[in-house]
Amino acid sequence: MKLSLIDQAKCNSSIAYALNSLLFAYLKSVGQDTKDHAIMQELSRVKSYMGKIKSAENKSQGPATVIDKEAASRVVKHALSGNSKIDAKNLEKTRQQDNANKFLQSMAERSLPGVGTHKRFSDDEDDGKGEGAKGNVKDRKKRKTAVK
Template identity: 40%
Template sequence: MEAADLLPLLEQLDDNIDDLEEILQPVLDGSVVKTSSNLPVLDKAKFHVLVTYALESLIFSWLRLHGVNAKEHPVFRELTRVKQYFEKIKELETGPEQRTLKLDKEAAGRFIKHGLAGNDKFDLERKEREAKERARAQLKASLLAKRDSSTSDPPTKNASDESEYESDAESEDADEKPAPTTQKSKKKQPNDDKKRNKDKQRKKLNKDERKEVKKDRRKKKGDMRKAKNLK
């Protein structure tokens, strides 16, 4: 940096030192013990901590100006220790957190029962309340049991419905299968048709023709018998 740039900074430093001397003049004129003797305890602690912090910070600045690494110097540790005292003083000023009082209902109930143990009216009322509470508990338990039973019934119904559905399906399959008798009847239908046709033809023939047909049949049968006898 050039000298022209340093001049404004030096002037500012000179002004700050003058202000600091004016502030510290009451302390420098007398001793620390005399000035702090008339102060309350909390203000006295603040005064001692502030004086210590001011001295330590001046030493820290002097070391920095002379090119010494002030962070490695014991003064830096003293500054951190003084800062901790500042935090403790703040805690004392604000005070501890107020604890919220909590009422122990069970303990209060025990004390009340113990205090009213000799009162007959109170004992009767307490017994009636306990009986009502028990009755309510029993009703709730019975209602819950009924609900559980009602919820467990539908699955059995579903199972019976499924069995009925299966039986209906089997009956439908059985109905769809053709009966064996019908097949036989279907097989016999051609023979029946032949017989019917023959009957119709017979009706159409005259009586004479019928006789001739019978004679021819008899001849054929006789010839067949003769041939069998010859064999």
């Protein structure tokens, strides 16, 4: 028969306590003083182990405290709500971003179709011939006509 770990510990500690109690009873029956005898230390050691086993058994059965979920959710909710000054700044920042996005949207709707959607060559770009910003006039005209 297989026993769980806690049951095995209970069984072993009970056997140890029973044997030590029998020895204690024998010493008392013979008339020996047991107050300073080593059997008293052994009995107290076994008792402490039995107490540890009992506390481990209580812990394994589950928590003794019951958590109030509603109160815990209120505490967490209020703790995470944040600072009102910071929340106000963040709200203002998001409003400004929304306004900027709306403005850009309206500008894009008002502009001519196709304008701003292609890549333009800047005057500072190198044309690959090592001539720098000035480049060849014919090449620049070709680029401008190709872009349109």
